[in-house]
Amino acid sequence: MKYVDEFRDPDKARTLLKEINQIAADLTDKLKRPVYIMEVCGGHTHSIFRYGIENMLPASIELIHGPGCPVCVLPMGRVDDCVAIAEQNNVIFTTFGDAMRVPGSKKSLLQSKADGADVRMVYSPLDALSIAKKNPDKEVVFFGLGFETTMPSTALTVLKAEEQGIHNFSLFCNHITIIPTIKAVLDSPGLQLDGFLGPGHVSMVIGNQPYDFIAEHYHRPVVVAGFEPLDILQSLWMVLKQLTAGEARIENQYNRIVPDNGNAQALKAISQVFELREFFEWRGLGSIDHSGVQLTEAYAAFDAEKKFIVPAVTIADPKSCQCGEVLKGAIKPWECKVFGKACTPEIPLGALMVSSEGACAAYYQFGGDRIDAIEVAEKTLEVIA
């Protein structure tokens, strides 16, 4: 397949891996520990597992799967609010597929649908707007979810709804922003982290400059990375090169998609309809200041939180759940007490087990600890040879 196969070339991968092995070995000799690199974005986590990248890497590199899966960081209280809205009379509740199975304190949207609520899966917020047009006697609510990647399409949909005078459409806004989240991770005590793979799709919207503080204040390299396996390997190689040279810069590996200044039109639409919330609650990470957005006063008519009565109760994560530690890279998914036992993709306890971008679900489904250490070692030797 054109524009895909080029980025999955095994020969190029072998060449890159040889270099990565060499550089990482030198680095670990110096550090006396493995190199820790966090991929912030859930899309990267998914690719890493789908292509078996983690098992191709030497033991001297440890990947830490970061908080960049918007479904995974959604707290139970917000899911409860969704269910409450969905179960009101005359409401059609529309959502991306991933969010359907996220557990609330009592039930998920999927269970709510089975109980009779009109919950529909859509691929785009514009689909939700079409549903609103077709059902003028119903209130259609879109469950807006995601980082800056999905924010522009939601913003444009709200603008379109206003322009076309579709007033039975509203947004339950759970959009979150990446920068405060990375900052929260960097500020967590006892953090061991040498560098980042930056989120490619978010950066396509916001550009590369917002990451400058990571290099300047925290002295960690960031390489904004694409999602194909060679993108990821090349980006890891770039991070390692910087570490070897003792540098901390923001580099853009994904420059075929990511402009340095981001997408001006998308940013304009975002700033037109959204404003920062004072704080937003994250699953596993707690409340983070200025990490979420809401509709501005001018678009309040499209705000589902103002249109409907929602419980808006903060529900503590289940005690046994260690999503937070996993998100911060403090423990590996399988080191969580409930991993694979009380918490499985069939009956997820924590949200990291729900989405295919969640680190726990990825480990559970695609391998991780379940591929024996011996197999990993063999594989690595094979690749090097």
Next chain:
Amino acid sequence: MNIDESAVLERPVIKKKQDTRIRQGKLASKVITLAHGGGGKAMRDLIDDVFIEAFSNPVLNTLEDQARFELSDLAKLGDRLAMTTDSYVIDPIFFPGGDIGKLAICGTVNDLAVGGAKPLYLTCSMIIEEGMKVDTLRQIVKSMADTAKAAGVQIVTGDTKVVERGSCDKIFINTAGIGVIHQHFKLGANKAQAHDRILVNGFLGDHGAAILDARGDMNLESPIESDCAPLQDLIQILLKAAPNTRFIRDATRGGIASVLNEIAASSQCGIEINETSTPIRTEVKGFCEILGLDPLYLANEGKLVMIIPEDESEAALAALLSHPLGVDSADIGVVLEHGRVGRVHMKTSFGGKRIVDMLVGEQLPRIC
């Protein structure tokens, strides 16, 4: 090994009285109403004019409450009866490459055939939503009749219910079927052994992608066609070439990933497949890339996963390739000698290795 080929390939002659009924009913209405399921004249007209008209055969035409078979005829074909049932609720009911009628025959025929059985007789039970156009129903029924003919099976008994608008979505069809298994064939999911080869008879994921596409969310320029097809002939050819075939399964919902996991669990073995040799159409790959789906989990309606002993695998592949429904067949993997029990993994074309687990819930697209 000797298989009496004539016994495998011939159909028993049913010694039935000639059709003594005179078909009388003629459907006047253009739309199905509750009256057509009411047991009265309207229903008789529907049965006569639509079902008997299309499915006509001596066993059905007697219109008894049950189809009757001579045991001695069945016994000539083998030593075991195979029986299966499946319900078809697909949306949309017409899609590129098929429709609910074709699917209802193929699915049940294939479920029989993968057990090594020669499919013989099917039932047809329909639940129709009031308001369906008679012409639409005729189209579905004709498709069933054509497919049954191609598959060499007869529809010998049936049932029709009409329900109020909203109580079902247009039409639901259940077909049950029986077939006879030749004494030689002893296929089972628990029979895979180390070094056995894993074969498939062509491109994977076409049906799932075709249905998702037909729901209209993607508006692709060139629509993907469902692979919906009756596979009994292909299977008979395969079994002749590789008589010690361990197991065959049609990879429907859950795709080949689910079938392979089932084999790995039942046979207490590990399985390895190769991404490079796994046949997937470029269109389907592209479709999956866009939606974040995995073709290994997409449904097929004309694809088999076959476990073949190593020494028969070449002959098996050659036989498959010789049949129109197997021209893109491929050897995609192996049953491992020292694999982790119950685990399926794939060597990715990129050079890595990933676990191919059972599907959880439905395959949900990722959001970013």
